[in-house]
Amino acid sequence: MAAGLTLASKSLAAKPPISFRPALIDRYVLRMMARPMFACLAVALVALLLERTLRLLDMLSQSAERFGPVVELVANLLPHYLGLALPVAFFVALFIVITRLDDGSEVEALLASGVSLTRLAAPLTILGLVLMVISLAVFGYLQPYSRYAYRAVLHAAVDAGWNGRLYGGAFVSNGDTVMTTDGSSLDGRELSHVFILRTTPKGEEVVTARTARVSDENLGRQVTLLLRDGLRVAKNKSGGFDTLGFDTFVMQADTAAIEAMRSRGGDERELTLDELAAAADSPNPVIKRGTLRAELYARLARSAVLPFLPLVALPLGLAAKRRRRAAGLLLAGAMLLAFQHGLQFGQGLAEAGKASPELGVGLPFFLFAAFCVWMFAGSRKRPGETPIGQFVGRIGDVIDRVQAAILPRRRAAP
Secondary structure, eight states: HHHHHHHHHHHHSSSSSOSSSOOHHHHHHHHHHHHHHHHHHHHHHHHHHHHHHHHHHHTTSSTTTTTTTHHHHHHHHHHHHHHHHHHHHHHHHHHHHHHHHHHHHHHHHHHHHHOHHHHHHHHHHHHHOOOOOOOIIIIIHHHHHHHHHOOOHHHHSSSSOOSSSOOOOOOEEEEEEEEEEEOOOSSSEEEEHHHHHHHHETTTEEEEEEEEEOOOOOTTTTEEEEEEEEEEEEEEEEEEEEEEEEEEEEEEEEOOOOOOOOOSSSSSGGHHHHHHHHHSSSSSSSSOOOHHHHHHHHHHHHHHHHHHHHHHHHHHHOOOOOOGHHHHHHHHHHHHHHHHHHHHHHHHHHTTTSSSHHHHHHHHHHHHHHHHHHHHHHHSTTTOSHHHHHHHHHHHHHHEEEEEHHHHHHHHOO
């Protein structure tokens, strides 16, 4: 009896303490994930922001504010595009890492040494949980504030009216006055080839000048235009026109007052997660309760889907052998698009009152999550040899046939 107690105490004493430090395989997989994921995220953000920047430049090219607010607008768009690019970058990085491990036969070596596919997916799933928390912060708190800030800056830039500066090629309509100039200095104060059409109590008149200077010193809401070497044409009482040539001519014009931007919260996308939940539970919400709940559930679903991506990336990556990788990526892209469009469709049904928010948003999420779990569970015993793997192989065969039909024609064309 004493010997048994002694052996039991020794075995308990020899038991190693619980450690939360990642094992060697975890650090190895996560280190492989870092570079492709940040690279994919950077490329996606640059591509999305560049396209939007070009549209903003075109939109503000005729604005009195010109291009000054573009940098601030693009900065406020960053959380929006970060939320869109994060799941795509995560999945592409997963696919790259899994195919690299498969190419080097490291997956086979790990499986042969007793490491299961579940153990291999563990660090990737934990990384997905970390990204889910980051996504919740982006979707739930950064995006609402940045969206409102973007709209406020755009409102000030587009709807502010004339601020006393005029840029080359721009048309400014300020009350009863329309002004344009062919060229200007960088600050919009020194003008060349100016054209002004304005309505006076006596009728319409046109003023042109070779050069002009805009000054707003000590004039409050007015500016002074000092026009040089020009003509003034005005309609007289008899129906004719009076033409006056001048060396210098001084006229005043009013600047437009900026209309105040509405307060934040007029749109459900400008509310944080806490504000959405509080507004949905209030007795008389300003926005429809179904719209508020659909927006809340959609944000939670877009974040909660990230931990499930490794469960679908592993089977697809292992099934996509060498020449089947394009087929695997196509299938994965189609699945992510179907999930996003399913969420948008369900959210639209909930906002229109055709379905409950729980059903409209929850059904696409749970279907996608169940499909991911089913794919992973089917590939645990024989990775790559699943119905999805066979389907990916058939897609790859179709791609090979298309390439075989196109490439000879391209070679024969020269």
